[in-house]
Amino acid sequence: MRITIEIPDAIAQRAITMATDRQMTLDELVVQGLEAVLSTSKVRVGGEAMKLFAAMDQLPEFSAENRFTRHEANTR
Secondary structure, eight states: OOOOOOOOHHHHHHHHHHHHHTTOOHHHHHHHHHHHHHHHHHHHHHHHHHHHHHHHHTSGGGOGGGOOOHHHHHHO
16 A cells, blocks of 8 residues: 655654665565554553453443353353
8 A cells, every 4th residue: 555644854864764774665664663553552452451341340240140151152
């Protein structure tokens, strides 16, 4: 996919220098950076989800005795 973005000249120059130092293209460096940021975001979302599930476990409506076994859930 082709995308056009505007970034400050100083950041662009640093990115070009880093890509050259690592013997990679600027495209490869940008993809690598985006993958790093996106994978970090997944961890944060996962942590928030775990907090939500922990809070839900404290509610009487979601107590362990009201849960189905895997077999019971699959037969419904």
